[in-house]
Amino acid sequence: MSPSARSGSPREFVVFSGGEIIGDGMFKLPFVRALRAAMPENSRLVWMTTGDTVYRTLLKDLTEGLVDEYLRLPPLRVGYRDLLGPPVLDRQFDTLMDTQHKIRRTLWLRNRLSSRTFVSGSLRGFLSSPLSKARPAGPPTAHLLDRLFRIGEAAVGAPLKPVPLVLPDTRWDETARSLLDPERPCVGLVPGSGDPKKRWPLERFVALARGLVRIGMQPVFVLGPQEAGIAATLREQVPEALFPLEQVPGADPCLTIALARRLHATVANDSGGSHLVAAAGRPMVCLFRSANVRDKYAPRLEVVRALAPQDFGKTDMGGLTVRHVEEALFAVLGAAAPPPPA
Known part of the structure; x- marks a missing residue:
């Protein structure tokens, strides 16, 4: 019964x-x-x-x-x-x-x-x-x-209203604070995805990161366990970048969310990592393989740009140029969004 x-x-x-x-x-x-x-x-x-x-x-x-x-x-x-x-x-x-x-x-x-x-x-x-x-x-x-x-x-039989996400332990915010440079505006980069068709070319993430360095911003790569193999390449090509999750063995998803709350904005492929970052509620540029997928899964954020190759007459992720993504990133950075916590 x-x-x-x-x-x-x-x-x-x-x-x-x-x-x-x-x-x-x-x-x-x-x-x-x-x-x-x-x-x-x-x-x-x-x-x-x-x-x-x-x-x-x-x-x-x-x-x-x-x-x-x-x-x-x-x-x-x-x-x-x-x-x-x-x-x-x-x-x-x-x-x-x-x-x-x-x-x-x-x-x-x-x-x-x-x-x-x-x-x-x-x-x-x-x-x-x-x-x-x-x-x-x-x-x-x-x-x-x-x-x-x-x-x-x-x-x-009643409206469902969004409920703010509260992390279960304050230690995640404390750890996140210690892993980032408080003196420079930090931009997250999430280059991974379980599906290769969803990945923006890695060399374009590198070019984007180098451009951030040139204008005094701090690129922060957010890598999951599946991206361990590309960390060395990224370190070599962008030595100024930060890799905070690598400093905490067995990092919890809560730490990724806490880190994302301290970023000025993030550029991410459609992936598990992008959904973790989106939970932080900060400005975001999300890259989708198709407009149909974007319409179904785009993050619901106050400040967000969701790009797909079809927006520019293309059919795969290679159709998104560095310039396309830079323009979207500068748009969300310039939007009326509160700064991350100090």
Whole structure:
């Protein structure tokens, strides 16, 4: 029997997600914080996946107190015969939110899991429970975070409002302060990405960094574990640059966010690192491989420029020149944004 079926037990809100790696987890985190804040008191948030999620591992400090339970399903079989049948869990949920848009998977979730209310964005909410309040409202939107917020609002029956990110420990801010030069304006550079097609050519990051040095600014390379192999090349070609994360073995994602809060701006490929940097809320230039991907995943920041090769009549990352990126960077640096903390 579901815990929520017992008298006086908490109401359960279940979010179905395929799983999260670092970029997905950071991108969705504003939704998780806003959903939790909008949920009624004495309710529980259950995060349901078919794969691993960094909310249980790398980002567990940032989801502490937000998610009450993690529930992992086996890989879904969604052949037509699999869409009908008895519930696969001996548990009834109060509200089940489907955050993906593959129709057969949505039908499986609606038919093979037991819930009092089902909310999905598939087919513009047509597959949600037959209650108007359970259908995500508003015109179609490409941006994934907008879709998530609409699903959450339909589920809780109240607006979802952004909640500022608070790091769980002040030591990250103290460490970040010690790793950067307080006398020079610092610009972050995030040249990595798990997908080679998403990477702006490394030599252009080098050229951008050298240009910053010439005008008295401090380039700061933000490298993840996958970028260890390019650190030596960058050090040789831009000896004036800083590599702060290399000075802290096993650096936590919280340190990346704390460092980004002290940068005047950042230029980043679309990557897990860019989503970590975006969580700091500072001015940013984000480079996307296509305009369609940008429309779906662009950071939601007060000061941001999101570039794609299609903006300049090109089809791959090589179509973004150093001049294109420099102009965007100077635009965000000159925008009305508060300076980073001293």
